[in-house]
Each structure stands twice: as C-alpha cells, then as structure tokens.
Amino acid sequence: MQAEHRQRREKLMAKIGNGTAIFRSAPMAVMHNDVEYAFRQDSDFFYLTGFNEPSAVAVLAPHHDEHKFVLFVQPKEPEKEVWTGYRAGVEGAKELYGADEAFPMSELDEKLPKYLEKADRIYYHLGRDKAFNDTVLKHWQQLMRTYPKRGIGPTAIEDTGPILHAMRLIKSEAELELMRKAAAISVEAHLLAQEMAKPGVFEYEIQAEMERLFRLRGGNGPAYPSIVASGPNACILHYIENNRQLQENDLLLIDAGGAYGYYNGDITRTFPVSGNFTPEQKVIYDLVLTAQLKAIEQVQPGNEWSKIHETAVRVLVEGLMDLKILVGDIEEIIKEEKYKPYYMHRTGHWLGLDVHDVGVYQFGEQSQILQAGQVLTVEPGLYFGGNIKPVEGQPELDERWRGIGIRIEDDVLVTNSGHEILTAGVPK
Numbered sequence: 094m095q096a097e098h099r100q101r102r103e104k105l106m107a108k109i110g111n112g113t114a115i116f117r118s119a120p121m122a123v124m125h126n127d128v129e130y131a132f133r134q135d136s137d138f139f140y141l142t143g144f145n146e147p148s149a150v151a152v153l154a155p156h157h158d159e160h161k162f163v164l165f166v167q168p169k170e171p172e173k174e175v176w177t178g179y180r181a182g183v184e185g186a187k188e189l190y191g192a193d194e195a196f197p198m199s200e201l202d203e204k205l206p207k208y209l210e211k212a213d214r215i216y217y218h219l220g221r222d223k224a225f226n227d228t229v230l231k232h233w234q235q236l237m238r239t240y241p242k243r244g245i246g247p248t249a250i251e252d253t254g255p256i257l258h259a260m261r262l263i264k265s266e267a268e269l270e271l272m273r274k275a276a277a278i279s280v281e282a283h284l285l286a287q288e289m290a291k292p293g294v295f296e297y298e299i300q301a302e303m304e305r306l307f308r309l310r311g312g313n314g315p316a317y318p319s320i321v322a323s324g325p326n327a328c329i330l331h332y333i334e335n336n337r338q339l340q341e342n343d344l345l346l347i348d349a350g351g352a353y354g355y356y357n358g359d360i361t362r363t364f365p366v367s368g369n370f371t372p373e374q375k376v377i378y379d380l381v382l383t384a385q386l387k388a389i390e391q392v393q394p395g396n397e398w399s400k401i402h403e404t405a406v407r408v409l410v411e412g413l414m415d416l417k418i419l420v421g422d423i424e425e426i427i428k429e430e431k432y433k434p435y436y437m438h439r440t441g442h443w444l445g446l447d448v449h450d451v452g453v454y455q456f457g458e459q460s461q462i463l464q465a466g467q468v469l470t471v472e473p474g475l476y477f478g479g480n481i482k483p484v485e486g487q488p489e490l491d492e493r494w495r496g497i498g499i500r501i502e503d504d505v506l507v508t509n510s511g512h513e514i515l516t517a518g519v520p521k
Contacts, residue, residue, distance in 0.1 A: 279358030327498025328478035474500030
C-alpha cells in the first residue's frame with residue numbers, strides 16, 4: 094500500500110500548491126485508570142501515511158526542495174518497546190513509510206518552522222488535541238510577526254477537510270478490495286447470527302459469536318459497538334447493552350459490522366426470532382423493505398444524494414397513511430416532518446475508513462451528486478417505542494404497533510452504470 098499512500102500524498106500536495114499541510118496522529122485513549130484502549134490511528138493520518146503509531150506528526154511541504162513528506166515519530170527505545178511494542182523509529186519512517194525525512198518528536202519545535210516559512214498558508218484541522226493546536230498556532234503567530242520583514246510566510250490557516258475529505262469520498266480499487274473483505278466478514282457474521290437466534294438465547298451470546306468471527310477472519314474487530322436488540326430494544330437506535338433474553342414472537346434487530354484493514358462494514362437486519370412474523374410485524378417489515386429497495390434504486394451516478402432519503406421517506410409515509418398511523422396531506426406531512434416520531438434518522442451515510450465516513454452531503458441548497466467510487470449505506474427504519482408520542486394533529490399510536498422496531502441496511506457502491514450492493518449476501 095506504500096505506493097497508494099504516496100499517490101494520495103502527491104494528489105493532496107498538488108491541490109495545496111505552495112501551502113504546508115500538517116497532520117497529527119490519534120492519541121492513546123484511556124479505558125480506565127492506567128489501562129489504554131487498543132490504538133486506532135486517525136483516519137486522515139492513516140489515509141496519507143499508513144503509519145500506525147501514536148505520538149506522530151506528518152508534514153506535507155510540496156514547495157520544499159528536498160523534504161516534501163516529513164514524519165516526526167517516537168524514536169527507537171528498546172527499554173520502552175518491551176512494554177508497548179516495536180516502533181518504526183526515525184529510520185523506519187523513511188524506509189518503511191517513504192518519508193523524505195524523519196525526526197524524533199522531541200525535535201518538532203526546532204524543525205517544523207523550516208517547512209512553514211516559505212508556505213503561503215498552513216493547512217491544518219483544529220482538532221481535539223488542544224496542546225497540539227496551540228503548537229501549530231504558536232508557530233504560525235511567530236512567522237506572522239516576522240512577515241513584514243520577510244514578505245513571505247503563511248498568512249492563513251485553512252482546514253484540511255474540504256480538500257482531503259473530497260479525496261477520501263471516492264474509493265480507489267485498493268480501498269474497495271478492503272471494503273469488500275470487510276463486507277464479506279460482516280455478511281458471514283450476520284448469517285451466523287440468524288442461525289443462532291432462537292427463544293432463550295441472550296443478545297450478548299449472539300454479539301460474542303459475531304465479534305469472534307470478525308477477528309477470526311483476520312479483521313480488526315467490530316467496526317462500531319454491536320447492536321443486538323430484541324423486542325422493544327429494537328426501538329432504541331443505539332442500544333448496546335445487549336443483555337436481554339430472546340422471547341417467542343420477538344423481532345431481533347442486529348446492526349453490526351466488521352472492520353478489515355481499517356475499512357468498515359455496516360449491516361442491519363431485522364427478523365423474527367421464532368421464524369414467523371406476527372401480522373403487525375409483517376406489515377411494517379414489508380413497508381421498510383419496500384422503502385429500502387426503492388431507495389437503493391436511486392443510487393445511480395448523477396443522482397442527488399438527497400434523493401435516496403426523499404424516496405425512502407415518501408414510501409414510508411404513504412405506508413403509514415395506509416395504516417392510519419399518519420393522517421392528512423402527504424406533502425404537508427413530509428414537508429413538516431410529521432413522520433419523525435417513527436422515523437427519526439436519515440436513510441444513510443458515507444462509509445469507508447470511518448463508519449460515518451467523511452464527505453459533504455450538501456453544498457448549501459445543492460445536494461452532493463453521486464459519483465462512481467462512493468460507498469454509502471441505505472438504511473430506512475420504523476420504530477414504535479412505548480414512549481413515543483405522535484406530533485400534534487396526528488392520531489395516538491394503536492397499541493398493536495407498540496414495541497415494533499425495524500431497520501434494514503446495506504452497503505452500496507456507486508458504479509459507472511448504477512450500483513453494487515456489497516452486503517447482498519444477507520437475506521432480507
């Protein structure tokens with residue numbers, strides 16, 4: 094993948110011209126007291142470098158004569174590596190990751206200015222690392238103080254997101270290969286879950302076997318906290334307790350996906366634990382399924398992103414009106430979002446290195462235009478939780494619908510001629 098990372102850096106540098114871009118690695122996150130979570134690199138940093146260690150900084154300086162890609166890293170220290178694992182070190186940063194130059198992190202303040210002083214602007218995302226934000230701002234302010242004497246230097250700081258995230262939105266063939274593997278592992282795990290599900294089984298038992306398979310197949314593990322929600326728990330969108338025992342006549346909603354090579358799968362299926370829907374469950378399931386299939390039809394190059402959601406909403410509202418759960422004028426219901434007590438989220442999101450991946454959805458009034466290489470989820474749902482109240486002017490929810498929660502989600506690639514459902518292997 095080193096060649097892939099180099100191509101990405103070159104593309105970004107071509108876009109920033111005479112600027113200098115700075116990227117900070119992810120921090121180590123603490124689970125409790127002095128125990129840390131397994132390290133997961135910042136997605137932007139990983140996308141450009143492939144470097145998977147904390148306490149690092151990447152600098153892209155296309156205007157520099159020799160060092161266009163510079164890494165600041167933790168140096169090799171055998172006595173520390175015994176405890177925390179091997180480090181690439183300064184030499185490894187050059188040999189393994191293609192840096193033109195590399196320095197220990199301790200030399201950042203000394204070395205960074207020479208990659209900034211001839212830039213016309215600094216590209217940097219002001220993130221949650223306040224100390225490093227302050228470091229970048231400090232160097233910028235120092236250069237601005239000397240600008241009147243030199244007449245050159247960065248006069249502005251610009252966020253890296255608009256440029257880099259537009260690049261990340263279109264997946265390369267190498268990225269799609271990893272996403273197909275993540276999807277395949279996720280599909281296999283959902284098939285296993287459907288075999289396991291029966292009255293008496295606990296939600297956490299299904300979660301455990303799915304997540305075991307994510308790792309068993311060489312993946313990074315779960316792409317996000319697995320949702321295994323039976324019965325009324327399916328009406329909680331981000332339910333992760335997963336501690337209820339499955340009962341007769343329950344629906345089981347599973348929203349779970351595996352990560353592979355840092356790329357993510359994201360699948361939701363809802364099905365009857367006993368093998369058969371109740372009449373009420375079947376009506377709502379068929380409605381959500383129809384909405385999803387119609388929405389997927391809109392995943393075509395040249396279509397607006399918003400058309401996916403608009404299509405799903407119209408199908409759901411028409412169905413809810415047929416069931417007398419919603420009443421009135423359909424255009425008014427959609428415009429005023431009177432359906433939101435039962436469908437409160439959007440119909441999908443970008444997918445990639447992040448589960449909710451980067452990329453713009455709207456440019457003011459103009460929706461993002463779908464292009465080949467984008468990957469997105471399509472996931473309409475309906476939720477009739479026990480505490481949900483209809484909006485003013487809408488009827489009270491009949492008790493026979495209470496406790497039904499259904500979502501159906503697939504990962505869909507935009508192709509040159511239409512779309513490809515990466516997760517089609519799970520029945521729905």
